[in-house]
Amino acid sequence: MTMEFDDFYRDTARRLARYAYGLTGDPGEAQDLVQEAYARAWQRWRRVSAYEDPEAWLRLVVNRLSADRWRRIFVRRARAEAEPPPAPVDPPSENLVLLVRAMRELPDAQRRALALHYLLDRSIAEIAVETGAAQGTVKSWLSRGRSALAAALGDTIVPEGARRAR
Amino acid sequence: MPADIDDLFAALGREADALPLPPPGAAIRRGRRRNRNRAALAASAVLLVVLAGVGLAVRYRPDDRTHPILPTTQDDRVSGMSPIGGPVVHGDGNDTWQRVIEADGRIYGVVTLPGGGGRVVAVDASTGAVLWSSTTYERLSEQAGLVAIPGALLVTEPASATERTTLDLDADTHVLDPETGQSTLSVAWQFGSRWITGGGMLVLQNTNGALKGFDLDDLDHTWRVPAGDDTPAYLVGTDEVGSGDLGPLVRITDGDLVQVTKSGKVRVIDIGTGKVRDTVATGQPAPAAAIADDGKLLSSVGRTLRETDLSGDGTRILYTAPAGWRTGAVRACGDGRLCLYQYQPDGEHTEVLAIDATDGEVVWRSSTTSQAETFLRVRGSRVLLGGATQTAVYDGSGRLLFAGPGTADWIDDDDVLWVGADGSVSAVSARDGARTGLGTVPGLTGDCAVSAEVLACPTGGTLRLWRFTH
Secondary structure (H helix, E strand, O other): HHHHHHHHHHHHHHHHHHHHHHOOOHHHHHHHHHHHHHHHHHHHHHHOOOEEOHHHHHHHHHHHHHHHHHHHHHHHHHHHOOOOOOOOOOOOOOOHHHHHHOOOOOOOOHHHHHHHHOOOOOOOHHHHHHHHOHHHHHHHHHHHHHHHHHEEEEEEEOOOOOOOOO | OOOOOHHHOOOHHHHHHOOOOHHHHHHHHHHHHHHHHHHHOOOOEEEEEEOEEEOOOOOOOOOOOOOOOOEEEEOOOOOOEEEOOEEEEOOOOOEEEEEEEOOOOEEEEEEEEOOEEEEEEEEEEOOEEEEOOOEEEEEOOOOEEEEEOOOOOEEEOOOOOOOOOOOOOOEEEEEEEEEOOEEEEEEEEOOOOOEEEEEEEEEEEOOOOEEEEEEEEEEEEEEOOOOOOOOOEHHHHHOOEEEOOOOOOOOEEEOEEEEOOOOOEEEOOOOOOOOOOEEEEEEOOOOOEEEEEEEEEEEEEEEEEEEEEEEOOEEEEEOOOOOEEEEEEEEEEEOOEEEEEEEEOOOOOOEEEEEEEOOEEEEEEEEEEOOOOEEEEEEEEEEEOEEEEEEEEEOOOOOEEEEEEEEEEEOOEEEEOOOOOOOOEEEEEEOOEEEEEEEEOOOOOEEEEEEEOOEEEOOOOOOEEEEOOO
């Protein structure tokens, strides 16, 4: 079981970190969420490993944890008590700070759709399957999310045209 | 020069790719640690449902809505069970096994002695070997309360030896070290007191609303919050565990301690220190049922389900039941949904329903013949609604998969254990409602305990254990 889990972790952890970072915009929190999600996967590995898409399960866990203020606090507290702090990272560039700040202001659904689309290269159809929403809804999330980012970033960003339609 | 949104996200991705990640062993260690804590908490959660002398210890688990249930590539439903060792006997065989619970790979049981009183016994769930037997508690009977919380076992006996059959009595709760069975603390409490645990703390709310917190790792560390003029009426957790006839329900919290006073004020208290973090006025009477979820207090008041933002952004009515109905327990059930039941006070009709957590719109609703509902348990978006006469399983779209007399509880995300009044045991698939007979446990003398791996049942002078097969 441990070997199988190890392989799964090595294959997928980097992508999950991208997703968590996109949702939270916080390196420490993203690291926390990734570790927490894999810890929970390990706890129920027999079941999770039988899922058609175990990685989607991890993303859902990260999604829910990131949206849950209380659990986030709890996770951080538990981590702080039991584990050394994660390795420090360099501060992001100014543009990324602006992007992250703008992402944080978006509704959860839009932020999730943008993270899946831009950071994990998921198509609209794939996002629709993962979120259980209609493709039209996903298009709307992406469109609104991009518009909100453009408005928040102002001159920092090129106006959005018809992009990456897939 | 303005950046392209693709470029910005590409840069964000590169930042993410540079995040240091520990090896998988770190997640495994965290998972093991959580197993130790959560299993102790979850598998011990017992709400008694008595059915003509046969029962199943129905467990409440901490809210696990964070863990979705997805399509699987294999069908590994529970298909049978095989005995673990032989019948477990305590003493010379004349001691009687009563209530049993499972926690952290162990079965904890109360055995009563022929001369009166009883003991708590720990058994290795994988082998059936007795690990320890506690000292004798003179007033411990078949009504004993037994609860496992992270780091402790709570065993409750009446304060006096006078035979009572109702809950209106005073009691002593003994805190036992689950590793040794040694008692580390004894606390006297009165009917109407409330317990809550979380963050390594055990907190008692007295009938006058005063709080006393005990640090389970350092019992010299305690805190007190005196009673105020506005008496706390409700202690809110994310879930609760029960402890049999005698014992109180123990609320569970993974965050702060939340009190609702009789006037409707909500106090948010740091469970580690007793310091009041916040006070929020809700303008509503104390609820009949409430849970804390995602920084919000969800409370059933009359025929309404109300949501109070604990950061102080006010209270709103999320859902209103039809006239003549009342709302009951509520649980988070799946992504962005809440499940609750509503009932007519005369007991004629009960409905279980799922609503959208943001706008209260009803997603699905189903009538149930179950009356006097006592528990609502969810796994993902699936619902188990149990009552005194029957229990029902619903899928995530509200389709009734199975209903019948008996008591039931989740084995795992896909399987429900059913115990009939005749001791018949079966597994019901939460995917399609198919029922698989597992056998019969004759002569039950108390509640069985169930986990994802093991079923343990007291049968008079013996404790019997089985392992589920898939």
